Amino acid sequence: MPVGKQIGSYSGAFSYVRYPAEGVVEGSYTGTVKGDLAGTATGTMTFCGDFDRGTVSDLGAGYLKSGGVVPYKGQGVYWSTSQGNWETRAAVMVDGNPCVVEGQIKMKDGTFTMSGKLFELT
DSSP: OOEEEEEEEEEEEEEEEEEEETTEEEEEEEEEEEETTOEEEEEEEEEEEOSSEEEEEEEEEEEETTSOEEEEEEEEEEEEEETTEEEEEEEEEETTEEEEEEEEEEEETTEEEEEEEEEEEO
């Protein structure tokens, strides 16, 4: 899938993480988005697999600095790069527009943080 220009970046933290079933992890997050979609994003990511790799889904909304609200949902994969560190890559529909999101999730001192980049899908 060809990826176009970078349209933004994000960083944030998970407010809670739970394990509803074997092989399933859910986490709700809030983050700051910079770039074309600047504002605050809130959502829930669901990870299915093991602690090394699997699939991830994301469902949330972006509250834009311009005053609008845009829904988003995505599907992708995650994989471990080292203990307490994961990479993610997902195709995400943002208000009906396809994007690619590449990110990192890190756990330190019991807190999960996230950061990454958003790209247009060409």
